[in-house]
Every structure is written in structure tokens, then in C-alpha cells.
Amino acid sequence: MNAGREPTRIDIVETETEADAVPVWLGRPAQGDGTCRGGYGAAVVAYYGADCAYCGRDLSETYESWLDLSVDHVVPRNAVGAGFPAEWIEDLHNHVPCCRACNEFLNGFRMATEVPADIIGFLALRDSVLEAKRARAEDRHRRERQNYQRWKAGSR
Numbered sequence: 739m740n741a742g743r744e745p746t747r748i749d750i751v752e753t754e755t756e757a758d759a760v761p762v763w764l765g766r767p768a769q770g771d772g773t774c775r776g777g778y779g780a781a782v783v784a785y786y787g788a789d790c791a792y793c794g795r796d797l798s799e800t801y802e803s804w805l806d807l808s809v810d811h812v813v814p815r816n817a818v819g820a821g822f823p824a825e826w827i828e829d830l831h832n833h834v835p836c837c838r839a840c841n842e843f844l845n846g847f848r849m850a851t852e853v854p855a856d857i858i859g860f861l862a863l864r865d866s867v868l869e870a871k872r873a874r875a876e877d878r879h880r881r882e883r884q885n886y887q888r889w890k891a892g893s894r
Contacts, residue, residue, distance in 0.1 A: 761857045764830035779809045782833045791834035791868065792844070792875035808841040809833050812864050812871065814849065821853045826860050834868070843878040844871050 764785075770777030788798035788807065797807045812832050818824050826832065836844075849867060854860045 761861055763825070763857060766825075766828045767830050767833060774809050775804065775807055778833075779807055779835065781830060782809050782835050783807070785830060786835055788835055790837040790840055792836050792840040792872050793879060795837050797835060797837060806838045808836050808838045810836045810841050810844065810871075812868050813860075814847055816848065820850075822860075823853075826857075831861060832864055839879070839882075840875045843875050843882075847871060847874065 767778040767781035770780060773779070783798075788804075789796055791810070791812075795803070795806075797803045810833070811827060812834055813822065813827060815827055818827055851863060854863055
């Protein structure tokens, strides 16, 4: 496993006391060449590490693993259409590294919620969406593994 940051509860500026801690926006990841591995993904991996935020797969382990590196918006981009500020959706806080399988499994993820009033509300929402997506990805991996095993058994 990569020694990156857990994508939850990492968004507080460290101060002398916990009561003084204030969350801050980190900004949109640098876009680089516009690709995940050569651009915006580098900032996400530098911040969180190279483990998939949903299934935990180490995406730095091999070249083939690295090719599966993807980046997910935890709160989906379509939330902008529901009134979420684009700056919140594109902030580094809302990006996590993930494998292509989890990203594909979660592409249809939709949520219905009110727009939070501030960064604290957004980060709480992001954390709850992250947990919901982890559960969905785990379930989808379980079903796909069963499909694979049936396919493999029938192809011999």
C-alpha cells in the first residue's frame, strides 16, 4: 500500500489547537498535459498516494497497475448542474485516485442533495459520498468477480 493520505478528514489546516482548525480550499489540480498520468493525476497522487480510494489497489505497484490509474470526482461533476459551485467540484479535495475498474463502476453514480452552505458542509458531504461509493464499488467488484468465475469455469 502507498503511504498517501486518507481521502477523508485531511482537509484541516493545522493550528495550535483543534478548535482553531479551519478547512481551506486547495484549488484545482494542475492540468499538466491534460491526462491523468501526465497531468492532473500527478497532483492527486502526490496528495493522496497511489492507492485506489475505493478498493485500495496500489496503482504504483507495476507498470500495468500505473496504466490503470484514474482520477474520480467524489462529488460527481454533474452536481454543478444542481447548483454546486464548479470551484468546489474541481478542487483537489474532491479528487481521489482510483483504478479504472472502480471509475467505470461508479460512472453512473448520482446524488440528490442540497448544496451545502460552506466548505465544512461540502467536505462532510464529500466524506459521506466517498463512503457510499466505496460500498458501491465493493459490491460491484463482488458481482464482477462472480461473473468472471462463471465465465472462466464455462470457457474451459
